[in-house]
Amino acid sequence: MTRCARGFSLIEVMMATALLAAGMALAFAALSNATRATTAAEVESARNERLRAAQGFLRRQLEGALLLPMEVPRAGEEAPVFEASADHLRLVAPMPGYLSRGGPHVQEFRLVRGAGGLRLEFQHQQLSPEGPIEHERPPEVLLEGIRDARFAVRTLDETGEAGDWQADWETVGRIPRLVRLELEFTEPRARWPDFVAAPRLGQSLPPGAGAGMLSPGDPAPPPETPGPVR
Numbered sequence: 001m002t003r004c005a006r007g008f009s010l011i012e013v014m015m016a017t018a019l020l021a022a023g024m025a026l027a028f029a030a031l032s033n034a035t036r037a038t039t040a041a042e043v044e045s046a047r048n049e050r051l052r053a054a055q056g057f058l059r060r061q062l063e064g065a066l067l068l069p070m071e072v073p074r075a076g077e078e079a080p081v082f083e084a085s086a087d088h089l090r091l092v093a094p095m096p097g098y099l100s101r102g103g104p105h106v107q108e109f110r111l112v113r114g115a116g117g118l119r120l121e122f123q124h125q126q127l128s129p130e131g132p133i134e135h136e137r138p139p140e141v142l143l144e145g146i147r148d149a150r151f152a153v154r155t156l157d158e159t160g161e162a163g164d165w166q167a168d169w170e171t172v173g174r175i176p177r178l179v180r181l182e183l184e185f186t187e188p189r190a191r192w193p194d195f196v197a198a199p200r201l202g203q204s205l206p207p208g209a210g211a212g213m214l215s216p217g218d219p220a221p222p223p224e225t226p227g228p229v230r
Contacts, residue, residue: 047190054120054142055195061093061107062179062197068092070106072131082176084169086150087111089179095124106132110139111149117186118146145190149183155202175202 008016069079070092083090088110095105105124112121121139125132152165153176169176179199183192 044189047187050143051190051192055193057122057142058109058181058195059197060096062089062091063200064093065091065175065199065201066093066104067173067175067201068104068127070127070132078172080170080172082169082171082174084151084153084167084176084179086152086167089151091175092127103127109142109151111146111151112139114144116145118149119144120146120149120183143183145186147184147186149181152180152182154178154180175199177202 065082067081069081070083070090071079073079081092088108090106090108092104092106094103095107104127106127107122107124110121110123111118113119119141120143122142123135123139125135127133150167152167153169154165155163155171155174155177157163165180177198179197181195183195185192
């Protein structure tokens with residue numbers, strides 16, 4: 001007797017196709033989730049790296065602030081060596097060699113409001129005996145997407161105790177002992193660690209010191225004549 005070959009029924013084919021489609025959907029979902037997680041991790045890592053770089057650069061420039069006037073002083077007046085307000089800092093410090101031709105530069109950190117919120121900009125001018133040279137390039141954006149930010153400075157009072165944090169620094173010829181930047185991003189996952197920098201020359205000067213510093217083009221004072229030996 002001849003046996004008839006029996007194939008798959010239509011229901012079996014449909015069930016196999018449905019199982020295959022479900023498996024492919026699960027595999028695609030897993031691959032898509034892994035891709036999104038990898039992309040989010042890369043974005044988070046790049047943002048944290050940029051935050052660390054911005055903090056490191058800001059700290060290095062503030063700690064290296066120099067007691068040099070930012071402008072050529074007028075006759076009988078003293079030019080400031082450090083300026084600060086809630087939305088900007090201005091100081092003289094050396095620039096990294098890969099960003100300039102060396103020497104002291106007038107540097108400015110400014111909080112500027114734009115369409116996407118605040119951004120932290122940096123600009124520098126080379127300091128010459130005639131004053132700062134014109135800007136060589138447009139401001140560099142260090143950070144953006146900022147919801148709120150403010151600078152503050154702190155120094156010692158007349159009694160040698162730590163004073164209050166203040167937004168404005170108008171003391172001519174002196175550098176504050178501490179500089180703080182409080183910052184919040186519009187992105188909730190972006191965190192700005194507490195930032196406080198201590199300028200080295202601000203730590204080494206007692207209250208009231210720092211006045212009468214030489215400008216970049218001033219000659220050195222003549223040596224004192226020693227008195228008679230007794």
